[in-house]
Amino acid sequence: xxxxxxxxxxxxxxxxxxxxxxxxxxxxxxxxxxxxxxxxxxxxxxxxxxxxxxxxxxxxxxxxxxxxxxxxxxxxxxxxxxxxxxxxxxxxxxxxxxxxxxxxxxxxxxxxxxxxxxxxxxxxxxxxxxxxxxxxxxxxxxxxxxxxxxxxxxxxxxxxxxxxxxxxxxxxxxxxxxxxxxxxxxxxxxxxxxxxxxxxxxxxxxxxxxxxxxxxxxxxxxxxxxxxxxxxxxxxxxxxxxxxxxxxxxxxxxxxxxxxxxxxxxxxxxxxxxxxxxxxxxxxxxxxxxxxxxxxxxxxxxxxxxxxxxxxxxxxxxxxxxxxxxxxxxxxxxxxxxxxxxxxxxxxxxxxxxxxxxxxxxxxxxxxxxxxxxxxxxxxxxxxxxxxxxxxxxxxx
Amino acid sequence: xxxxxxxxxxxxxxxxxxxxxxxxxxxxxxxxxxxxxxxxxxxxxxxxxxxxxxxxxxxxxxxxxxxxxxxxxxxxxxxxxxxxxxxxxxxxxxxxxxxxxxxxxxxxxxxxxxxxxxxxxxxxxxxxxxxxxxxxxxxxxxxxxxxxxxxxxxxxxxxxxxxxxxxxxxxxxxxxxxxxxxxxxxxxxxxxxxxxxxxxxxxxxxxxxxxxxxxxxxxxxxxxxxxxxxxxxxxxxxxxxxxxxxxxxxxxxxxxxxxxxxxxxxxxxxxxxxxxxxxxxxxxxxxxxxxxxxxxxxxxxxxxxxxxxxxxxxxxxxxxxxxxxxxxxxxxxxxx
Numbered sequence: 001x002x003x004x005x006x007x008x009x010x011x012x013x014x015x016x017x018x019x020x021x022x023x024x025x026x027x028x029x030x031x032x033x034x035x036x037x038x039x040x041x042x043x044x045x046x047x048x049x050x051x052x053x054x055x056x057x058x059x060x061x062x063x064x065x066x067x068x069x070x071x072x073x074x075x076x077x078x079x080x081x082x083x084x085x086x087x088x089x090x091x092x093x094x095x096x097x098x099x100x101x102x103x104x105x106x107x108x109x110x111x112x113x114x115x116x117x118x119x120x121x122x123x124x125x126x127x128x129x130x131x132x133x134x135x136x137x138x139x140x141x142x143x144x145x146x147x148x149x150x151x152x153x154x155x156x157x158x159x160x161x162x163x164x165x166x167x168x169x170x171x172x173x174x175x176x177x178x179x180x181x182x183x184x185x186x187x188x189x190x191x192x193x194x195x196x197x198x199x200x201x202x203x204x205x206x207x208x209x210x211x212x213x214x215x216x217x218x219x220x221x222x223x224x225x226x227x228x229x230x231x232x233x234x235x236x237x238x239x240x241x242x243x244x245x246x247x248x249x250x251x252x253x254x255x256x257x258x259x260x261x262x263x264x265x266x267x268x269x270x271x272x273x274x275x276x277x278x279x280x281x282x283x284x285x286x287x288x289x290x291x292x293x294x295x296x297x298x299x300x301x302x303x304x305x306x307x308x309x310x311x312x313x314x315x316x317x318x319x320x321x322x323x324x325x326x327x328x329x330x331x332x333x334x335x336x337x338x339x340x341x342x343x344x345x346x347x348x349x350x351x352x353x354x355x356x357x358x359x360x361x362x363x364x365x366x367x368x369x370x371x372x373x374x375x376x377x378x379x380x381x382x383x384x385x386x387x388x389x390x391x392x393x394x395x396x397x
Numbered sequence: 398x399x400x401x402x403x404x405x406x407x408x409x410x411x412x413x414x415x416x417x418x419x420x421x422x423x424x425x426x427x428x429x430x431x432x433x434x435x436x437x438x439x440x441x442x443x444x445x446x447x448x449x450x451x452x453x454x455x456x457x458x459x460x461x462x463x464x465x466x467x468x469x470x471x472x473x474x475x476x477x478x479x480x481x482x483x484x485x486x487x488x489x490x491x492x493x494x495x496x497x498x499x500x501x502x503x504x505x506x507x508x509x510x511x512x513x514x515x516x517x518x519x520x521x522x523x524x525x526x527x528x529x530x531x532x533x534x535x536x537x538x539x540x541x542x543x544x545x546x547x548x549x550x551x552x553x554x555x556x557x558x559x560x561x562x563x564x565x566x567x568x569x570x571x572x573x574x575x576x577x578x579x580x581x582x583x584x585x586x587x588x589x590x591x592x593x594x595x596x597x598x599x600x601x602x603x604x605x606x607x608x609x610x611x612x613x614x615x616x617x618x619x620x621x622x623x624x625x626x627x628x629x630x631x632x633x634x635x636x637x638x639x640x641x642x643x644x645x646x647x648x649x650x651x652x653x654x655x656x657x658x659x660x661x662x663x664x665x666x667x668x669x670x671x672x673x674x675x676x677x678x679x680x681x682x683x684x685x686x687x688x689x690x691x692x693x694x695x696x697x698x699x700x701x702x703x704x705x706x707x708x709x710x711x712x713x714x715x716x717x718x719x720x721x722x723x724x725x726x727x728x729x730x731x732x733x
Contacts, residue, residue, distance in 0.1 A: 050509075052627070053487065053509040053625065053626060053627060054506070054509045054626045054627065055487060055507070055508060055509035056506075056507035056508075056509075067552045067555055067556070068551045068552055068554075068555055068567075068569075069551075069554065069555045069558075069565055069566075069567035069569075070567070070569075071566060071567055071568050071569065079555035079556075079559060080555070080556075080559050149582070152579065152582040152583070152584055153582060157583045158583075172582065172583050172584055173541060173584065251539050252538075252539065253529075253537070253538075253539045253540040253541065253586045254539050254540065254541055254566060254586075256539065256564075263584065264568070341571050342571065342575065343575070344568050344569055344570045344571075344575065344576075344579065346569065350546070350569070350571070354480055354546045354547060354569075354571060355480070355546050355547055355551065355569065357480070357547075358479070358480040358483065358546065358547030358548075359547070359551075359552070360507070361483055361487075361503075361504070361507055361508035361509075363484050363487075
C-alpha cells in the first residue's frame with residue numbers, strides 16, 4: 001500500500017517531447033537555427049554573387065589613399081596622404097560634433113519653450129505654441145534647405161564681409177574668429193581654472209550638507225563665480241596676459257587663419273536644434289503636466305515662490321517622466337544629422353556612404369559599417385541616459 | 398536615405414538571385430529599356446516641361462531601344478545622381494548606364510562594370526565669376542570650389558591643386574543641382590565639372606553672362622555608356638549601337654538620307670543597312686538594326702549638333718569628338 005501511495009505522489013512521468021519546458025526550448029532553438037541559416041545563406045550567396053559579378057569586396061579599401069578633399073576636418077587630413085579609414089574618422093567626428101552641440105542647444109531651447117507654453121502669460125504661451133506646431137509639422141529636410149539658403153542669401157559676399165573690430169569676419173563663406181594661441185604662463189591660468197572648478201564642486205557639496213544640518217544657506221553661486229572666473233582672471237593678469245591671437249586675414253579668395261565656422265555647419269546645427277527643440281518642448285510640457293497640481297499648491301502653501309517651486313518641486317518629479325522620451329529625441333537628432341548630405345556638411349554619411357562608397361564601389365561593406373556606427377552611437381547615448389534615469393528615479397525609503 | 402535603400406536593394410538582389418547574364422532577352426521580354434540617365438544636365442539628359450527626355454546621352458538610350466525594340470520611345474529613363482549611378486546598374490535597376498560617366502580602370506574592374514566605348518571625349522574645367530578677373534586655373538590658389546560628390550572630378554580637383562601646390566577649399570554636394578545653386582549663391586569662387594557640363598550648367602545660373610569658363614582642361618574624361626560585367630551579348634549590342642552611329646556619319650548616312658541609303662549599291666552601305674550579310678542577326682538583333690537607329694534617332698553628328706552643338710543653346714565645338722578623318726579621334730570599327 002505504502003509503496004503504491006508513494007508511486008502515486010510522484011509527479012506523473014510524461015514523455016520528454018510532451019514536456020512543455022523541453023518543447024519551448026526546442027522551438028526557440030529551432031527558430032534561432034532558422035534565422036542563423038537565413039542570415040548565413042544570404043551572406044554567402046551575396047559574397048558569391050559579388051565575386052561572380054566581379055565587384056570587389058572585403059575591407060582592403062580602408063588603407064587605400066582617399067584622394068578627395070573634405071571641407072571641415074577636426075583631425076589632420078590631406079587628400080594625397082590620408083586613407084579612406086582616415087576619411088571615415090573625419091566624417092564620424094563631424095557627426096559627433098554637430099550632434100553633441102545640437103543636443104545641448106536643443107535641450108536648452110526645448111526646456112525654455114516647453115515651460116513657456118505653460119506660462120500664464122498669454123502672449124508667451126501662444127508664441128511657444130505656434131513655434132512648436134509650425135516646426136513639428138514641417139519636414140526637417142525642407143527646414144535644413146531653408147536655413148542653408150537663408151544663411152547663404154542673407155550673408156554678404158567675401159568682398160563685402162562684415163568686419164567686427166577685434167578681428168571677426170562674417171560672410172557667406174563662414175564666420176571667422178581670432179584663434180587664441182597660448183603662450184608660456186597660460187598653464188597657470190588653466191591650472192587655476194581647474195582648481196576653481198574643483199573648489200566650486202567641493203563648496204557646493206559642503207554647502208548642501210551644511211544646509212541639511214543647520215538650515216543655513218551659503219551664497220554658493222557668487223562664491224563659485226569668484227572661484228571659477230575671477231580667480232583665474234587675476235592669475236591671468238598677474239602673469240602678464242600670456243595669450244596671443246591669430247587673426248583671420250582676408251586674401252584674394254578666402255579668409256585664412258583663425259577659427260572658421262562653415263555656413264553648412266551653422267545651418268545644420270540651427271536646423272537640427274530648432275527642429276528637435278520643438279519635440280523636446282512637448283516632452284517637457286507633458287512631463288510637467290504629469291506632476292499633480294497638488295504638489296504646486298502644497299509648495300505654495302509652504303511659502304515657496306513660483307521659481308523655487310518649479311525648480312525644487314515640479315521639475316525633479318517631471319524629470320522622471322521626461323527622461324525616457326528625451327532619450328529618443330537625442331537619438332533622433334543624431335540620426336537626423338545624416339541629412340547633412342543635402343546641404344554639403346561633411347558628416348559620416350556624406351563622406352563615407354557618399355564619396356567613399358562611390359569611389360570604392362563597395363556599397364555592402366560601407367553601408368554595413370555606417371549602420372553599425374549609428375547603432376553604436378545610439379546604444380551608447382541610451383546607456384548614458386539610462387544611467388541618468390536610474391539616478392533620477394524615485395528612491396523609496 | 399535613398400543611399401541606404403539602393404544599397405540594401407543591391408544586397409537583397411545579390412542575396413537572392415544570381416547575376417543575370419540575359420539582359421538582351423530581359424529587355425525584349427519586357428518590351429522596355431531601363432536606362433540610367435542624368436536628369437539634370439542640359440544637353441546630356443534632362444526631361445522638358447512635358448516630361449519628354451532630351452539630350453545627347455538620352456539619344457543614345459533611344460538608339461539602343463530603336464535597335465533592340467524597334468521603338469526609340471520604349472525607354473524608361475531612371476534619373477540618377479553621380480553617387481547612386483553605379484549601385485543602380487550593379488543591382489539591375491537599369492540595363493545600361495548612359496550618364497556622362499568617365500571610363501577609369503577602377504570603375505571598369507572593381508565595380509563589376511564594362512564600359513562599351515567613348516561617346517564623348519571630355520576634360521575637366523572650371524567656371525568662375527567674370528568679376529574675379531581670373532584668367533587661368535593656376536590663379537585659383539586659396540579658392541573655394543564647389544564640386545559634385547562621387548565623381549572623378551572630385552579626385553582630379555585635389556590632384557591638380559596638390560600638384561601645383563595651391564591651397565584648396567572644397568565644398569562637396571550630393572548632386573550637381575545643389576553644387577551649382579551654392580556656387581550661384583556665392584558660396585564658392587569656382588565650380589568644377591567636365592567642360593561639357595560647365596556649358597550646360599552655366600545656362601541654369603541666374604546671370605549666365607557673368608560667368609566665364611577657364612581655358613585649362615585638367616584631366617582626361619572619356620565619357621561612355623556602361624553595362625554589367627559578364628553579359629557579353631548585351632555588351633556587344635550597346636557597343637555596336639555607338640559604332641553604328643559613328644559609321645553612319647562616316648558613310649554620310651543620316652536620318653534624312655536613310656531611304657536613299659537603302660537603295661545604294663555601295664557594298665559598305667549595303668552591309669550597314671542590312672541589304673547584304675546578316676550582321677544584325679549575329680548581334681542577336683534583326684537585319685535592319687542600324688537602319689532603325691538612324692531613322693529614329695540619327696547618326697552621331699546629328700545627335701551631337703542637335704543636343705550640345707551648334708543646333709543647341711550650348712554651342713559646344715566638336716573638337717576631339719570630330720570623326721578621325723575630320724581631325725578628331727572618334728573612330729569606329731567597320732561593320733562587316
